[in-house]
Amino acid sequence: MKFDNAEDIIQLTPLWEGERFSNGRPKVSADVLRRIRRITLEEAWGPLWNRGYKFQFEGDFKIIHPEQIMVGRAVTAVLLPQRPDLHDTLLTYGHEQENRQGFFNQWIIDSLEEDDVAVVDMFDKVYKGTFVGGNLSTAISARTKRGGAVIWGGIRDNQQVANIDGINVYYRGSDPTAIAEVTMVGMNVPCRIGRAVCLPGDVVLGTPSGVMFIPPHLAELTVVLAEKSQVRDVFGFIRLKEDRYTTAQIDGMWTTALWYDFMNWFDTSDDAAEYRHLTWEQELEEARQAESKGPSSDVRL
Template identity: 80%
Template structure:
């Protein structure tokens, strides 16, 4: 086996058609990451759930900075309990064949670049399962700038880590012991985090409610749908305060007249300025089609 193998990563992420890192990891555009920082977890969850991605969220974490949103591209790792023959084989292979230095967790952190997030399955090990402490968290902050870590296991040096700016850490618990008796069996491979699965290159969105892993090929769609939901809410709140429409009208499928009112507002009101990269052609066409076809006779149960 090889760690961080481009052929394996490419095989595991065939739906991604965009740019990749040298190791084959999908490289979601920086603009998508920037826009992702402004959406809520529920707004990201909906498009994934509706497409069958129902195991992307995990909320059972302690959070170093609960008030701080974290967004980045996943670099994954899978750890297992130490078995001496496997441990020595893989550690020696990394040192001798791949020229890696230090322990397994250092290999992963040494690979990080800007906007990365470390995502590690430590099989919920906390005592002697502390994947990062003050030094490695500082290295994460230096390398990723705005990233962080999601660890299904432990951390140490909490007081030091809390003072590090620019990153966030989601973890299961803390302990003063150092990492021990664990072996890495995969780097940038499918990784289980509680009830969720994360793949290399997934967009990691960390919020006060927990973490959601967004497949790279759905990242842009997720952001666009979230932004459309946000700006429609802004319009809806305004018109409800003005008593132009009822809540039933705002919450139901909009007719063409309401859509035209929205689009006129969207094109001219300062409140919509940051959303003007969005297009509403499909929504307006759907409304026209519904009106042309008339009310449906069938009922969806």
């Protein structure tokens, strides 16, 4: 077997048609990552759930900075309890055949790039399961700038980690012991984080509620749908305060008249300026088709 094998990563992510890193990992654009930082977990969850991706969220974590949002591209790892023959074989292979240095957790950290997030299945091991401490977390910050780590296992040196700028860490527990008695059996392979599944290159959205893993081929669609929901809410709040529509009209299927009102507001209001990269032709056409099939509510005069 090979660690971080490009052929395997490409085979596992065939729906991604964009740019890739040299190891085959999908490289969602920095612009999409920037926009995802501004959406809520629920806004990201909806498009995935509705398309059958029902195991993308895990919330049972401790968080170093619960007030901070974390977004980045996943670099995954899977570790198992140590079995001597397997452990010696894989550690030796990494050192001698792939010129890797140190222990398994250092291999992951050394591979990180800007805007990456280490996503590590440590089988919920905390005692002797501390994937990072102060030194490795500092290295994560230096390499990723805005990334961090999601660890289904432990960390150490919490007081030091909390003082490191530029990263966040989601973890299961803390212990003063160093990492030991574990073996990495996969690097940039599918991994399980609690009840969620993460693949290399997934966009990791870390929030105060937990972590969402967004498949790269759905990342742009997810953020577009989230932004559309946001700006429609802004418009809806304004019109409800003005008593122009009922809540049923705002929350239900929009008529073409309501859509035209919204689009005029969208093109002219300062409140919509940051969303003007969005288009609405499909939604307007769907409203027209719905009205052609039967009566619907109209604007309240």
